[in-house]
Each structure stands twice: as structure tokens, then as C-alpha cells.
Amino acid sequence: MSNLRIGIILSTTRPMRKSVDIAKWFKAYTDSNRKATYEIVDLNEYHLPLYGDESNMNGVKAFNDKINQLDGFIFVLAEYNHTIPAALTNAISWTQDVFHNKAAGIVSYGAAGGARAAEHLRNVLAQMQVASVQAHMLISLFHDFDENGFKPLAVHQKNLALITNQVESWSQALKTLR
Numbered sequence: 001m002s003n004l005r006i007g008i009i010l011s012t013t014r015p016m017r018k019s020v021d022i023a024k025w026f027k028a029y030t031d032s033n034r035k036a037t038y039e040i041v042d043l044n045e046y047h048l049p050l051y052g053d054e055s056n057m058n059g060v061k062a063f064n065d066k067i068n069q070l071d072g073f074i075f076v077l078a079e080y081n082h083t084i085p086a087a088l089t090n091a092i093s094w095t096q097d098v099f100h101n102k103a104a105g106i107v108s109y110g111a112a113g114g115a116r117a118a119e120h121l122r123n124v125l126a127q128m129q130v131a132s133v134q135a136h137m138l139i140s141l142f143h144d145f146d147e148n149g150f151k152p153l154a155v156h157q158k159n160l161a162l163i164t165n166q167v168e169s170w171s172q173a174l175k176t177l178r
């Protein structure tokens with residue numbers, strides 16, 4: 001599976017967002033423990049306009065090109081208003097078929113672990129023909145952060161292996177459909 005490329009997609013764009021530290025922690029695990037190549041995909045780098053505003057089609061093309069290069073995804077998903085952050089929904093709306101026949105895992109966070117947003121994202125992923133794996137990491141704003149930032153509980157460690165195993169095996173299998 002060493003030729004697999006997995007994107008760790010940040011769902012949020014605000015200054016001081018928590019998604020960055022969670023994504024870096026996830027990537028550090030994959031760098032040391034996985035043969036597949038993981039990379040962070042930061043929506044901020046693409047300056048995507050609101051869907052319908054065609055003021056930065058270069059950014060839209062660059063985002064589509066990046067997703068097209070990837071075989072699978074980890075969504076680092078915040079919960080905003082009990083659902084998916086608008087920045088991620090907007091980014092997805094700008095894509096055509098580049099997500100199709102790929103796999104994804106969700107690492108969600110929020111007061112209730114981002115569970116509500118994660119269930120909504122699974123529905124969106126189905127529409128995009130992305131297979132979302134069973135393993136799901138729920139990170140608590142109360143238990144996994146302290147005044148110095150992200151301090152994940154030890155319980156998450158075994159879930160890292162589970163979710164990466166599942167995403168990599170389905171990403172590999174779905175390559176045959178593309």
C-alpha cells in the first residue's frame with residue numbers, strides 16, 4: 001500500500017483554529033507508523049470563493065487538482081451549529097468528480113466530539129461517492145484540550161491504527177474502480 005496518497009483535510013479556516021494541531025498530531029502518527037503517504041490539505045491555501053463567485057478559478061482548479069491526486073481522505077471535522085463548517089461544504093461544492101470512488105475516515109471534534117457534524121458529513125460523502133469507514137475518532141473540546149492546547153487522551157492512540165487501517169484498505173480497493 002506504499003503508493004497510496006491520503007489527504008488530511010482541514011475543515012476550518014479561522015485564525016487560531018484547533019484543526020491544525022489535530023491534523024499535525026494525526027500526521028505525526030502516520031509519518032512514523034504507516035507506509036502510505038499522508039499530507040495535510042489546508043483549505044486556506046486555495047482561497048476558494050463562495051460557490052458561484054468566479055473570482056478565483058485558479059484556486060478552484062488547484063483544489064480540484066489536489067483532490068484528484070489523492071486516493072483517500074481523513075477529514076479533521078469541527079462541528080459548527082451542529083453540522084459541517086461552511087468552509088468545507090463550500091469547498092466540496094466546487095468539486096466535480098474528483099472525490100468519486102475513494103474512501104474517507106472522520107476525525108471530529110466538538111463539545112460532543114463533533115458527532116452530529118460527522119453524521120451529516122457521512123451523508124454528504126455518500127453523495128460524493130466516497131465510502132466513509134466505520135472507525136471514527138471523536139475528540140472532546142473538554143477532555144482532549146487544556147489551557148496549553150491539544151492534549152489527546154491515551155484512549156485515542158489505538159483508534160489511530162484502526163482508522164488508518166480501514167481508510168488505507170478501502171482506498172486501495174477503490175482504486176480498481178477508477
Ligand SMILES: Cc1cc2nc3c(=O)[nH]c(=O)nc-3n(C[C@H](O)[C@H](O)[C@H](O)COP(=O)(O)O)c2cc1C
Nearest residue numbers: 012014017018019078079080081082109110111112
Ligand atoms: C460558528 C461556530 C459554531 C459552533 N457550533 C458548535 C456546535 O454546534 N457544537 C459544538 O460542539 N461546538 C460548536 N462550536 C465550537 C467549535 O467546535 C470549536 O470552537 C472548535 O474549536 C471549532 O473548530 P476550529 O477551532 O478548528 O475552528 C462552534 C464554533 C463556532 C465558531
